[in-house]
Amino acid sequence: MKKEQVANCQFSVWYPIFKKHTIxxxxxxxxxxxxxxxxxxxxxxxxxxxxxxxxTQTNTADGEEDQEDIQWSDDETTTTVTAPxxxxxxxxxxxxxxxxxxxxxxxxxxxxxxxxxxxxxxxxxxxxxxxxxxxxxxxxxxxxxxxxxxxxxxxxxxxxxxxxxxxxxxxWSELIPGGEFRCFVKENKLIGISQRDYTQHYQHIYKQQDQICSALLDFFQEHVQYKFLDEDFVLDVYRDSWGKVWLIDLNPFGPVTDSLLFTWEELTSGHDLMADQTEQGDVPAFRYTTSEVTVQPSPCLSYRIPRDFVDLSTGEDAYKLIDFLKLQKSQQDESDEEA
Structure with a gap:
């Protein structure tokens, strides 16, 4: 993966090329x-x-002074943070x-x-x-x-x-996760398609796998192939309930992009993909979650924990730990007074 390839995947670079086929x-x-x-x-x-x-209206009505400055105080210092x-x-x-x-x-x-x-x-x-x-x-x-x-x-x-x-x-468009797919393109050939939301099992993908693969391949060959600046890239698409395919995003062909149900070793070598392909040759490997047994938690779940809590648990930020201990002591003192 080259820096030029990453630069070419910027939205403002590819959007004018495929404007008619995207949101x-x-x-x-x-x-x-x-x-x-x-x-x-x-x-x-x-x-x-x-x-x-x-x-401003609230402050004027209440006769209070400007409250745009938020003040954080402790026993030693007072810091004023102004929201820009x-x-x-x-x-x-x-x-x-x-x-x-x-x-x-x-x-x-x-x-x-x-x-x-x-x-x-x-x-x-x-x-x-x-x-x-x-x-x-x-x-x-x-x-x-x-x-x-x-x-x-x-x-x-x-x-x-x-x-x-x-x-x-x-x-804003309401996209059903079961309609999203990631397409891997190498040397201007669509070599692999993965269910985008691989953490869930969708019955319609299993039942319509041939139609879905055919629709995505047709869209790629008609509207995308040989039209982008690079010959290796990753394409995110959406197939709506009427069967129409839309381009959602373009990504670099490399480890910085999630390979989902493939591995980058498979995608770069191409050898292991042959087991997924039929005798037709040009049909890309198509992978999807096959049953409820293979359902996995979302990879974004780890981002739901606020960074401050992560820093506290790992001891990476001593100042946050000090503030946390001060808060605990203050709450303890209040409880003692109430008792």
Whole structure:
């Protein structure tokens, strides 16, 4: 996997090529101050325009002073953390959300914050404001990887390509997990198809495996083959209830992309895939979860534990441990007083 291949899989690179066959989306360049905010571990909450207006009206009505500064106090110091505002960027984002129907699916150049859906009130990546989007982006390790290690596990030593980071807003669509598939393309040939949500068993995949494989192969050969910048890549697609196939995403052909029900050794060598293929030769290997016995927990479950708790349990952050012990002591003192 080369750095150029990773760069070519950025959303803004492939979207213009396959725009007719994917979900309507808008791309907004990320200002530097927004990037810095997303990378900052300190501040989580961001004020949207409506939040600021509501805060001002509440303070005026109550006769209280401005409460936009959040104060954290202990016996030794008082620290003031101001939630930043991005009025111009917020206006552009809200305009884009409105143009896309009022609800969007956010992502950056490569990744969506799928490991952070646990933090959203609706447990999905459906967003209706900049505040919703920032909450997901700041809580996601996948997004942090896009910012800090986009060329991790690349085999070449060439200089990293220059990246202009972007916020991608996709029109919200209810996708049934059983309709999602990952297609592995090597030398412009579709060699393997995997059920995307391999943690579940879907009866319709077993019953319609031939039709599904044929539909995905036809879509690839008609709309994708020889049209992308690279000959090795990974394609995420969705087959809807009418049998129509949609392109969802493109990913690098390499270990940075989850191989799901295959191994990368199989995919790169190609030899072990022959056992899955029929005498027709050009038919890709198609793998899916065959029964309830093979159902597995979601790989994103490990991301549902807040990072602070992980740091506490491993002792990686002494300051968090000190704060935790202070909180425990304070709660104990309160209990003693009540007794």
């Amino acid at each position: 309507k989306s808008l791309i907004l360049p990320l200002p530097q101050n927004v990037i810095e905010y997303l990378l900052d571990d300190g501040t989580v909450v961001v004020h949207g325009s409506e939040d600021s207006t509501q805060q 505002e991005f009025p111009e960027f917020n206006a552009k984002v809200q305009e884009a959300i409105n143009l896309l129907g009022g609800s969007v699916f956010p992502k950056l150049n490569w990744s969506a914050p799928q490991d952070a859906n646990w933090i959203a009130l609706n447990n999905t990546l459906q967003c209706q404001s900049l505040r919703d989007i920032f909450l997901l982006l700041k809580s996601s390790d996948f997004i942090a990887h896009d910012f800090t290690q986009p060329f991790h596990r690349c085999s070449d030593d060439s200089p990293d390509p220059e990246i202009g980071y972007e916020l991608v807003l996709r029109k």
